[in-house]
Amino acid sequence: MNAPGAALLEVDGLNVGFKTSDGLVRAVTDVSFRIDPGEVLAVVGESGSGKSVTALALMKLHPRSAVISGTAMFDGVDLLALGDADMRAVRGNSIAMVFQDPMTALNPVFTVGFQISEAVLAHNDVTKKAAWARTVELLDLVGVPEPRQRASQYPHEFSGGMRQRAMIAMAISNDPKLLIADEPTTALDVTVQAQVMEVLREVRKETGAAMMLITHDLGLVAGAADRVQVMYASRLFEAGAIDDIFYDSRNPYTRALLGSIPQVDSERTERLLAIPGNPPSLLNPSPGCPFMPRCSERVERCTEELPTLLEIRGREHRSRCHLAQELAPISEVLP
Ligand SMILES: Nc1ncnc2c1ncn2[C@@H]1O[C@H](COP(=O)(O)OP(=O)(O)OP(=O)(O)O)[C@@H](O)[C@H]1O
Ligand SMILES: [Mg+2]
Numbered sequence: 455m456n457a458p459g460a461a462l463l464e465v466d467g468l469n470v471g472f473k474t475s476d477g478l479v480r481a482v483t484d485v486s487f488r489i490d491p492g493e494v495l496a497v498v499g500e501s502g503s504g505k506s507v508t509a510l511a512l513m514k515l516h517p518r519s520a521v522i523s524g525t526a527m528f529d530g531v532d533l534l535a536l537g538d539a540d541m542r543a544v545r546g547n548s549i550a551m552v553f554q555d556p557m558t559a560l561n562p563v564f565t566v567g568f569q570i571s572e573a574v575l576a577h578n579d580v581t582k583k584a585a586w587a588r589t590v591e592l593l594d595l596v597g598v599p600e601p602r603q604r605a606s607q608y609p610h611e612f613s614g615g616m617r618q619r620a621m622i623a624m625a626i627s628n629d630p631k632l633l634i635a636d637e638p639t640t641a642l643d644v645t646v647q648a649q650v651m652e653v654l655r656e657v658r659k660e661t662g663a664a665m666m667l668i669t670h671d672l673g674l675v676a677g678a679a680d681r682v683q684v685m686y687a688s689r690l691f692e693a694g695a696i697d698d699i700f701y702d703s704r705n706p707y708t709r710a711l712l713g714s715i716p717q718v719d720s721e722r723t724e725r726l727l728a729i730p731g732n733p734p735s736l737l738n739p740s741p742g743c744p745f746m747p748r749c750s751e752r753v754e755r756c757t758e759e760l761p762t763l764l765e766i767r768g769r770e771h772r773s774r775c776h777l778a779q780e781l782a783p784i785s786e787v788l789p
């Protein structure tokens with residue numbers, strides 16, 4: 455059990471590297487964060503910034519070539535130190551994951567209901583009949599219409615959005631304390647995206663689970679998260695409460711991400727405006743700030759010295775930027 459006020463998950467100094475023929479790819483570098491019981495932490499950043507690798511390392515679903523260090527205390531145990539059997543007991547039980555593409559996570563040769571009830575049976579001492587009843591109840595909870603009939607259908611008989619609902623049903627089947635959702639709506643079209651986000655909101659209300667919501671889309675985060683954590687080139691670049699990030703970001707990279715949120719009702723194009731330039735190689739990091747070549751605010755110092763993740767005010771808001779305290783108010787920079 456958690457002590458009152460204790461974090462549900464506390465990650466400290468997480469490093470994940472991949473040995474490749476070209477050298478060590480540093481996919482996650484010195485990442486520390488916490489998730490409190492019941493809260494939603496959004497993890498955002500461009501492609502390749504280390505979001506998924508962070509989540510997979512916590513779940514021990516990373517490839518064997520990974521070199522990992524750090525600690526990840528969950529409910530009093532260090533996930534990174536758990537053996538395979540203990541980790542299997544955690545996975546799908548107290549921590550569950552929802553992936554981007556439910557088709558890869560669902561097995562095409564078994565019915566959706568069979569797969570969810572197997573998940574129920576794996577962690578509970580109940581009869582098959584009770585597991586099936588629970589399955590129908592779960593499908594109903596995530597808004598699958600006619601859940602009793604739908605349970606007997608195969609994944610290909612479900613639409614993309616319905617499959618993602620089924621995945622969410624499976625993920626919450628054992629009342630997890632933490633739900634890790636990695637780009638849960640990226641593969642879906644915009645209206646279905648909104649529905650699936652709504653389902654996630656509903657199930658969180660129902661189960662009280664905390665959530666780590668991984669997305670490259672800051673636009674999705676606004677109504678859905680309590681805190682935001684921005685990653686760039688394997689590192690944390692900024693972390694804070696949602697308002698601190700959206701209205702008082704102290705980091706040029708976050709600001710660039712905010713500037714690239716598509717604004718459907720403005721004259722700006724609906725397509726995602728990408729940040730000019732590319733993220734750096736993770737093979738041989740240069741000594742300065744990895745965002746320096748793309749940064750509109752860069753100064754001499756940024757070439758030589760990696761900024762530390764500095765506390766802005768209070769313990770909630772941190773930014774990795776030499777100019778964190780000096781940046782103009784965000785309202786003057788963004789439309
Ligand atoms: N098995 C692997 N071997 C070598 N490098 C890897 C491996 N898995 C991931 N990487 C590298 O680690 C970095 C971080 O990858 P990760 O999948 O975490 O990115 P991400 O932030 O989730 O991006 P996306 O938004 O595209 O999902 C990338 O540069 C990726 O190429
Ligand atoms: Mg990813």
